[in-house]
Amino acid sequence: MVERKIRVLVGKPGLDGHDRGAKIVASVLRDHGMEVIYTGLHKTPEMIAEIAVQEDVDVVGLSILSGAHMELFPRVRKALEERGLGQVLLVGGGIIPKDDMRELEREGFAKLFGPGTKTDDIANYITDEMSRRWAKEGADV
Amino acid sequence: MTPAASLAEKLLAGERSAVPRLISWAENADERFPAALARIFGRVGGAWRTGVTGPPGVGKSTLVNELARLFRERERTVGILAVDPSSPFTGGALLGDRIRMEERTLDAGVFIRSMASRGSHGGLALAAVDACDVMDAFGFDEVVVETVGVGQAEYDVVSAADTVLVVLCPGAGDSIQAMKAGLLEVADVLVVNKSDVSGADRLVTDLEEAVHIRTAGRTEWTTPVVACSAGTGKGVEGVVEAIETHRGFLAGDRKERLRAEKRILQVRRKVSERLSEAVWGSLGYLRTVETLLRNGATPYDVAARVMTTISAKLVDENPPSTDPGAGRP
């Protein structure tokens, strides 16, 4: 039997070029056995959502360090919903003040990771959350 | 309607979102996939499938991006499958080929899917062919499959295409390796990318010579060698023309024969895979083999013993029924 893999899109919305964190996280998720699609830099929310659709990913992780997260993150979420991907596990990270994290979590982001987060914690969060979801799916079928 | 039927219907109705989901089913060997494929299979066959392979770093993704641009200029829609290797240690994969295809992202006439090679060899080839069937059935005019030409699995993937491009570039020692590794034999078109880099002319000449030596008088198709620079777009028209020429060459009977052969190969792979899973999927046979070996049997003896047992169980005197729908769940 083929083992089902968690497919993750790691996206960089907006214009900032700081991809150190995004690339490290992408590598770590790969090392945790996930299939990671890295979008490259300077993507619009629409492009990210379109890639998520074509790649049929389970998880969308966004990284932003430009301060434009309150503009761009909700737009990604909206673009995903418009394409029928409202159910993907949506997470984000970057320089995001705690107030903003709380607001984004209210707006449909499953979790926001701040500076200094252990990359293994991110991977474990995604693994746990996806096994929970798949177990539930299995039970529903 | 079953989930398989409803997803198949969506695809047939032209809903693009059905394409990625069906491909996921194929790559996860989801039990719903065969039933879905059965519903869409009548629509398979309209697309021209081009396989693109070559050593790492020769610019395959950039070339595929340029091919897609030119196909779009000819108002043809394009489905792209980019296969990257999985890590043998963790089973994970980083799929980054589409970075080079960025400007195609929002083009409704282009669909790009990344696929990891995952563990099993036969599995990848099967999932990739299934994915191509899905894109074909959806109605893409062109289906392009890209793989890194390093292993048997990747080789199997591209050889399922109608036209196989092998991409090389000057300066890479890998190109010589590729020639040694038999990539030349699988090529319908040889592409020398990075034609603006020194050494490109030499590589073209060398390849032409190699092709001549191997094929002169023995095949009806002489593999052309086309130079281009995918980075600047220069010469990529020539690659498209070579694909067109090959397509013309295969028109009619040749195409049907070739595709039939490839389908047969697909079925044989599927059977081998099933068989192998039936034998080794549970621990029984494995234990017996261990015991026999421990007791001093040679590998030949053990294999013969296994074959006798499974032949008795599996192979009937009569081949299966020829009704295409028979045996379907």
Place this chain on the structure above:
Amino acid sequence: MSTSTDGASIVTAVNPREMWATAMAAGKVRDVEFTTLSGEPVQPLYGPEDASVDYERDLGWPGQFPYTRGVHPTMYRGRLWTMRQFAGFGTARETNERFKFLLDHGQTGLSTAFDFPTLMGRDSDDPMCRGEVGQVGVAISSLRDMEMLMDGIPMDRVSTSMTINGPAPILLAFYIACAENQGVDPKVTRGTLQNDILKEYQAQHAWLVPPEPALRMITDVMSYCAEHVPKFNTISISGYHIREAGSTAAQELAFTLANGMEYVRRGIAAGMDVDEFAPRLSFFFDSHVDFFEEIAKFRAARRIWARKMRDEFGAKDPRSWMLRFHTQTAGVSLTAQQPENNIVRTAFEALAAVLGGTQSLHTNSMDETLSLPTEKAAKIALRTQQIIAEEIEVTNVVDPLAGSYFVEAETNRLEAQAEQYFLEVEQRGGVVPAIDAGYFQREIHNSAARYQRAVEAGRKRIVGVNSYVEDEGDGPEIEVHRIDPETEREALAGLRDLKRTRDGAAVERELAAVRETCHDGSNLLERFISAAHAYCTVGEIAQVLRDEFGEYREPKIL
């Protein structure tokens, strides 16, 4: 093995160094990794045999070849470094106010941070830029914004640094046009344009067009400025972003100098005499938390550059040999946890830069991992430099760490590693082919990933992150500076107004001329200045460049 050199003592079987080594080996040491921040192993002790230095050849005297000890004979006795705090946010008007505030508080040079739209060559009204206008720097879409930015600031007297790369020639054109409109001769304007495109492809990623046309614009800037704007540093060859992207100290040093040498080659290939432009090249390094490794890095940088310029490129003018540099303390070393600790980190980093002989310095504010600095945090950062300059007596003596066995050994080590990287780059056909192949990008990513693993495994400690961690509770403990959404609206309104009131026909004419200049090989900067006077925007000019030269696509490196 050797006998004691001390004639008075009696020769024994074991010399003192060996006695120490034996004692050291027998002693108990803490269970931590003894490596530099870059992961280089370090010995417990350095002695004369570890630091082979020929004094005249390798160190020399301050102000003399190979400048290991500093580029000026007097160093900080003559003149302190320029305290240059990077500032810029919101609209040109708001940044203009911040500039005036900083000048009033004793800052001696201006340093402009631009927002991402400007850095990417896009106007504030570009749909790609929603939510980013004025976020991390000032939005400058046209000469009009530049005029507002420099309003009331004497352009003949301040020195202005502009941190921009892809569209740097366009922004310099705005600056020159602005000076002309202020009635200031561009010949007397002073400042530094970052204009270092190579490291953008390698690390920072704010590019505009592919490397070759970008390098042509850079040689256009070098040749135009050599004649018309001779006091402007035309490129600030920057290791800062390479380091912040995760490189080691050796990689920062090597890649930066490799880039510098590439610019020199390009300038020479464009027909310039090396001594015509090399004196206007300056450098920009990171100062990270590894105190000694950083000091050694700065010293090695000066020595390598002097040797390369004199011996490989045949520069005759000593000013071409001198590596002058700006330093910024390491943004990546700051932590969001217990942010006040960042003041301490920054102070050590700043001290390393000063002991390494920097010409100018930016100290980060403690709150930068959270947002743009608040006024209070920015002031503490500036005061940190002032304390180093005036209170702690480190500016009395030139290059005070020279002769330290450890520092000299580290300086040698970094020089040797840099030479190794130069070879690697050469084997890949030079800097541009190595960029195309993703070489630098992959090296940097691998170092970043290695460091991250070391931190997560606890082998490298960061106070507040994996050591002495405190429960942070909920909200941020310190005030966060937020950009008013009004900023974007104000920038958009300004742009709308500009597009309505300027001479549209002149704009079209100028843009067509830029298009032509792309292909006829004449000087693009000169053309941009003319376009600036017609109030063409950065986005409009950049779009012509993107159309004519193509857009850059990053290679796949993961």
